[in-house]
Amino acid sequence: MKVSIFSTCLVDLMTPDVGIAMVEVLERLGCEIDFPASQVCCGQPTYNSGYLKDSKLAMQNMMLAFEHSDYVVGPSGSCIAMFHEYPKIFKGDPQWELKAVALKEKSYEFTQFIVKVLGVTDVGASLEGTATYHRSCHMTRLLGEKETPYQLLEQVKGLQLEPLKNSDNCCGFGGTFSVKMPEISEQMVDEKCGCIKDTGADILISADMGCLLNIGGRLSRKGEPVRIMHIAEVLNQHQSVVSRGGSRT
Template sequence: MKVSIFSTCLVDLMFPDVGKAMVEVLERLGCETDFPASQVCCGQPTYNSGYLEESKQAMINMMRAFEHSDYVVGPSGSCIAMFHEYPHIFKGDPQWEMKAIALKEKSYEFTQFIVRVLGVSDVGARLEGSATYHRSCHMSRLLGETETPFLLLENVDGLQLEPLKNSDNCCGFGGTFSVKMPEISEQMVDEKSACIAETGAEYLISADMGCLMNIGGRMSRTGKPIKIMHIAEVLNHASPANIRPSAAKGGAFL
């Protein structure tokens, strides 16, 4: 099965090991991966800020980049959810509507692809310790995926999952939201951090590095450090080299 990797801006620029882990897991599961070099941003930051027309060129570039891909898989539910918005954005456009629909129909978040397309719920990963999982807003509310991360984590040998209070609450990142409304964002991430600290977990896991960067950075600054891991790193046999302290590259906005 051929899979094109959509790296996303944040993973590509700041957390490349997450992208590498995703590729290694997919290839172990029998996928042949490629990386279309012309991909850039999906257009979400400017689109969410109200600049619709200015965002379309980036979106068109992404449709072109993945036009000949069988499947497109990314390590962020948020960015994949943006692909799923393209048919709405280009509705009625004679040149791009059908290409937008085609990209939506073949695009999956990493854990979603493993479970929904490959039919795998146990990748043979092992991680000793306790962890709690943060649901990202876009993945659960816009992409509509709430099950696949848990199905995979439940089969990680040695991992004890701790329930997270108010798990549906936003962490306050929201991309440009945390920059434009830092006071509100800070209160939201403080509430999320307190709930995570209450679990006593050693690891905070999520499927979006934006959330992990925001929460991990804030917890480090407030004296509640926790090890943060993207779920791709956990599923990639969770070697010690994949585990980063919460202060690493985190909390850029708070």
């Protein structure tokens, strides 16, 4: 199965190890990977700030970058959710609407692709520790994906997963929100950090690096010894190769 990687800005520029982990997991699951070099930002930061015209240029570039891809997989529910907004943004545009729909229909968040397309829930991962999982707002509310990360984490050998109180609450990042409303953002991330501390977990896992960088930074400033890990990094702590359908080989 051929898969094109959408790296996202944060992973590409700040946490490339997450992208490497994602590629390694997918390759072990039998995927043939490529990376369209012309990809840039999905346009979300400027779009959320109200700059629609400028955002459309970035979006059009992304539609062309992945035009010939069979599947597009990204390590961010937020950025993939932005792809899923393209058909609304370009509705009625004779040149771009069909391209927008095509990109939406073949784009998946990393865990979503593994479970719903490859049909795998056990990737053979192994990680000793106690963890809790933060559900990002865009992945949960816009992309509508709530289950696939848990389905995969439940199969990680040695990992004890503790429920996170107020898991639906935003961490305060929200992209440009944390810059424009820093006082409110700080209170939100403090609440999130308190809930994480209450779980007793030594690992915080999420599927969006924006949230992890925000929460991880605040935890560090508070002196809390909690390790942050993107779910791709967790699933890359592997024991053995897994065939489609979930059985170990």
